[in-house]
Amino acid sequence: MPRERDVDRTESLYAKVDIYKLVPNLETCLQCGKCAGVCPVANLSPSYNPRQIINDILRGREDRWLKSEEIWRCFWCANCYTLCPMDIPFPLLMMQMRYLAIERGYGLKYFFPFKRFALRAIEDALTFSPAKPEARERIMKLRTAIGLPPWPEVSDKARAEYKALFDMTGATDFLNSITEEQEKPVDLMYLEGRITRGKSEGN
């Protein structure tokens, strides 16, 4: 498996994108385009093109994608990774592209719903547990009818330690540091159907 390679060798063209060194084999990309062919998002929205994104990152042109609407459309289905002849874990690259975009204030409107979910999750040590009493009531009713304990059994210890992990890893600070006034607008960067030309740079 390529990801078992020595990660220290990732000092490369794309180190500023692959901050966490999770994609050691990006340079092996053949530009075969199978990823774009199998991508359900590219199918609906052709200017999202994984092959083009890799090409641009390897040429140091990731900036145009960071300001784009496209990178927020990926479904993370990993079809690209399943079909990739070189086993490039492309979803892990997209994840880091979005971190970089957030850092620069792009696409924040796609981040805030999950900031709220994350701050909620810290309370219950569960994701998607609703805050509203009537929604919680509905869940408890459903679970009781089935014969399960009314609320998923999550101990106080689990909740306290989950919160502690957020604090210790800086996750709480990260969530609180991103605020609405930092937001910059994003737009489709590549013209529909003309995926080789950047809208803003026009090269």
Next chain:
Amino acid sequence: MEKARVIRPEERIPSVPEKLFLFRSCTGSVEYPGTESAIRETLKLLGIEAVMDPDQTCCSGYLLTCSAHKPEVSLAVTARNLAIAEKKDLDTYTFCNGCFGYISELASILLHNPAYLEMANGIVSKLGYRYEGKTGIYHVQELWYRLKESIAEKVVRPLKGLRVATHNGCHYVARQYGILDDGGYPTFHEKMFEMLGATPVFYKERQLCCGYSVGRGFTHKETMVQPHLYKKFKSAKEAGVELLTTVCPGCNVALDREQPNLNMRYGEEFGIPVIDLAQLIALALGVPIQKLGFGANTTSLDGVLEKLGA
């Protein structure tokens, strides 16, 4: 390639465990609690003890991929949760493709990068945990497939004539190595349907993902997810699918809760109920219907249950 892509269930799970650590899924216990219940009932019928632990937390993979978490926190949470399983000396069985995919990915990052393992253990050791990589990470669907013969023997409510189709869910098949079937075109769910007496249906867009991962169900519902799911349901309807199964409560949310919206937007009624594979197995094994929690479903199962006379 050092590892085989597809391995036989007997290689994946050489000896069937008497006891396993069942990893609670947030969606599976909150949105569709029938999933959790069906799995516990089925395991009971198979003579396997499921141990759950109130100290276990969310896998925190979903919010990682939604960019709301940085890898540090998710790696630490994974190390802590898996350390709980290791303390019990048990293998970890998840029942959500999300939990499975994220935990295996994060565990693989920990085990192949000594610096990350040291970082994560450094943090969780302050709370008294240590992850060593001893616990195996499985999905319960692997156990169902491993035990398909004994499940088939125990069928008391054959699903005769029921046209069932699968939604495999990306985060199991995208693991690529050491899984039960070819990620490009897996068919092991269809084999399970046959063994339960149902008629497996192959529909054109069965490989399309649910579209809800990384939060697209919240951020791009109208622009991307609905046109995407419309294609899927249209082809399922054309193929005459009566029931869809998933192995991921997250996919279930997308496929079940989104159907009324598709009906409204496209003026086309699909009415294809979506349940977990474990709920289908439990149904065939005669587990009482009220324990399967179908009341949580938006798209009603009444037609299916009527057809089965259940």
